[in-house]
Amino acid sequence: MRRLTLPEHQARAFSPIARPIADALATTGAVKVSADLEGRTILKASSYVGVLRCGEVELRVTPKIGIHRLLWLLGHAHDPSGWRDDDIVGLATVDDLVTAVAVSFHTATRRALTHGVLQGYRTVEEALPLLRGRLREADQLRHRLGLVVPLEVRYDDYTVDIPENRILLTAARRMLRVPGLPLATHAGLRQLLTTLADVTPLVAGDKPPDTPTTRLTRHYQPALRLARIILSGRSIDQPSGSTAASGFLFDLNKAFEDWLTITLRRALEPYGGRLRDQYPSHLDMMRQLRIRPDLVWERRAQPAAVLDAKYKRVKDADRPHADLYQMLAYCTALGLPEGHLVYASGDAPSSHTVVEVGTRLRTWVLDLARPTEHILDQVNRIANAVAAAIV
Template structure:
């Protein structure tokens, strides 16, 4: 098996690859650049973008090729961003043990296995599930309409419905599906794989989910509190946009995070938490129109509304670092459009990292000020959330947050 190691947003590298493997990587569209190297025969020029993780790609007539993309953000910090986005009030740094792994997939598999082990340490959670079946004895209630439709007046068997107290519930099905998903992925260390196999044995009596089937719903309650962190991480593993997706006619088996989406989720959730307890309302991806006819749609990442229902602030998260020439001008034009349509005097662009923590631009003849803020994702969780709270105060122009 050919294994290609890349780093998120790193410069392009020339990698020795058979043509069939290179074409498979290009067809997957998981990299920003995947093309034959014009200067070196048998090499391909590859460059990773904002997707991180590991995938295994089938190669017609050859061995599969595995692409592993390492994030620039430390693994521990990445898990904090994920956890906070999922549950800002219940998840804190240190809740997830990533082990000594410096690649995303091994660390994620380790973290999921540890969380599942903690969840199942007191035994499998039980709950009530609705069962409908044909039986020779009456249990629960008789489904009279079904009895008449299917049995034509016969007394036996009886169509019944009842609630059964069992371990075959949504929470356990999700954990089993996540464990089995990780066992199929490339790059899971052998020691972690062995522990995952042990967890699968614990969940052997739970009905497996069919691939492509929607995940069963679960709701956080006092009874399943010991499961909640494991279920949240399992949901990340089973996210339909990441593993086992299809690009064109090529099936990809693996796991990918889009850092653009993760950064946007973290920033918008952290801003919402900064305004919690105030009389303001926060909306994500709020749909608006630039023109009066409603033909030009736009969806800012974050819009803050006052108690009167009028917009008070707008923000957009951009997972990109400032280059020597500054941030792209297109971002400023986009924010200017948001401010114009929402009738706001200020707009805020929030970047992953910059040369300075803050820059402001006053638009000529409009009086609109466009702010560019830079967050340092390498900082500790407390400092990072402190930056978000400070940014929230700037967004309200001296208001109380």
């Protein structure tokens, strides 16, 4: 097996990779493939990080920020009030994100199932030869008019096939598709499938059901938080010509945007209004040029502020003009005097006022390497500045 490593958003030259394998890698969208004048294969990573296996090539795209911080970012986006740093365990010898998630998830599920598989009541509607629970009279008349049996009934069944176990099972099945997992983790996940053999996996593409924390489910929550991270990722299991591509990827652009949305929404709660994500609008009067800002804060059902999340580094010497032009278009279309660009890293924040129109474009820079309290305080400062310009 030929193992390659590539940092996110960077390009590297490798000794030639066979064309079918290179095409399979490109098909996943995780990398762009080209060749240089010396015949080497150039792989350029996008915002996806994770692991891919195509033929004899295993490619790991690594994140720029630390694994613990990135897992916190992913977890906080799904459950800001419930996520805990000690959900991330057993990572002393782990050096990539997907393996870190798999190892932590295996450890958490093993702890959750120490005292057995959680059971609960599930409402079942089906046709039976004997009455069980309550008769669904309307359905009986509609579907069984004139028939004595079968009976359309509804009853509560005490079972292991409940949302919590369905989430764990589906996450385990996804992780087992990841190549190169530690043997102990892979074996543990296979055992989990056996333990949850009577559980139905979630339908592919469906949003995982809500699982409120109760006295009976509290011990399941660390495993469920990690399972939701897994289900937010993208499984790769597709044929490409004669070479199949498989693996697991996280889109860090989306992860950063989701985290910023949840965190800003909480920070803006004291000021009222509503923070909407992927706000649909148009740039022109004929409504032909669509725009979709990442975040728009509404007050009295009208846009009051616009923000865009940028998972990239911003430098004083090379301000991203394209981002500024994009934000200017958003402000113009929404009739706002100020717009905010929030970057994941870089140099100091800045502010630019556009000549003639006076629109103010502000850039904010987060330092994701700092302690979590500092990061959340940075977001609170952004929220305060956004609200101060309106209130």
